[in-house]
Amino acid sequence: RSNAFEVLALDGVSTGILQFYTAQESADWLRAISTNISDLTLQNMKMANKCCSPSDQVIHMGWVNERLEGTDSSQLYKFKFLALKGSSFYIFSTPPVSTLDWVRAEKIYNLCEVLFKIHKLWLADDCWLQANLYLGIHQDFDLEDQRPYCFSVMVGHGKSHYFNVELGSELAVWEKSFQRAIFLEVQRTGSKTYMCSWQGDTLCFTVDFALGFTCFDSKTKNVLWRFKFSQLKGSSDDGKTRVKLLFQNLDTKQIETKELEFQDLTAVLHCIHSFIAAKVASVDPVFIDNQSIARKYMYSN
Known part of the structure; x- marks a missing residue:
């Protein structure tokens, strides 16, 4: 009602x-x-x-409804308390009161390895706007429920949490807060390195805010290849462990394909997205505001 x-x-x-x-x-x-x-x-x-130390500040926290997983629970939601603090995204059943409560969260995820995504906005003319903010990311949610103001947070190993808030203004605040928290964490971290493999060799893949992408041998530490963020022209993956990264060689202008395998491919792809988004935001701060679907529609209605 x-x-x-x-x-x-x-x-x-x-x-x-x-x-x-x-x-x-x-x-x-x-x-x-x-x-x-x-x-x-x-x-x-x-x-x-x-x-809290300057690097461990709470960016935002508040109540949401989380849709429970299961074949017969598509319409079943439970109250959860979310927080963006320091390097992590927290999910609680009750709000943290003491310092110890923060380590007792139901789930804790690294902010560089999550992806925030808006799914539904309820507009003034009673029409659904289904918003896919990030192209190329597969959406596998059943969005038949009639709750407005829905968003998801995609995490490692292809898993996701699906949330709903009561007001459009709350959705806009969560969108902006995730963008800010991830941006700050990328700048604080500077780089992230993941173990990977290709053709039997154990390699290391580094995403660096200043340098871009670097792949080196895990034993000898010899650099195999390095590309700037601007050289990444595309990518594809098998949805499991393997990804192909397409880079443009600055000298030949030809596209070079680099194929790698990761244990948690989703986390790596989210990390790449976080670093690229942070890089763009550092060069053009207005870009993030222009991408804000929630704020664009909530504040104009």
């Missing part, structure tokens, strides 16, 4: 279903309550950051 909602406390106590005369009145109250919850969460975030 568009004219009703429910408020739940941390201890599980519910207000019951609050029903209003009109959908607009319900929406006004929902927005007011959500704003108050966000303000209190922001206060807690600022207090937590006083005890």
Whole structure:
């Protein structure tokens, strides 16, 4: 029902279903309550950051609904508390209160190896806008449920978490916060190296914010090849372990194909995406804002 909602406390106590005369009145109250919850969460975030080092600050945190996995649970959601802090993306069943709570999260993922993706926006004319922000990434979600403001966070080994928030403004904040948190982590990290193999040889593949891509022998440390981010012209993968990277040779202008195998290919592809996005953002900060589908539509409606 568009004219009703429910408020739940941390201890599980519910207000019951609050029903209003009109959908607009319900929406006004929902927005007011959500704003108050966000303000209190922001206060807690600022207090937590006083005890954290500059490299381990909380960028954003808040409540979402997570769709549970399973063949018969496509419509079943559960409340989760998400946080972007330092180098990690956290998923909690209840908000962290003490320092120890942060290591007790249900899931912790490195920010360089996740991919944020918006799926649905509910527009003013009651039409769905299905937004694929990042081309070339396979979408395998069943989006038949009628919840608006949906996004997913793709993680390693091809797994994903599918979330929903109550307001379009919340979706816009999560989108911007993920972009900022990943950008900061890429700059802090500088580079990430992954073990890989090709034709029986054990190699190391490094993604470096300053240098681009480097592949070297894991034993001798001899550099086999190196390319800048701008030289990457395309890629393809088998969805399992193997990827082909297409680079343009600056001297010959010819395309060179480099094929590698990784244990967690998804994490590596997400890392490449994070570093390239951060590189583009560092050169053209306006680019990220122009790519923000959530903010573009939420604030114009």
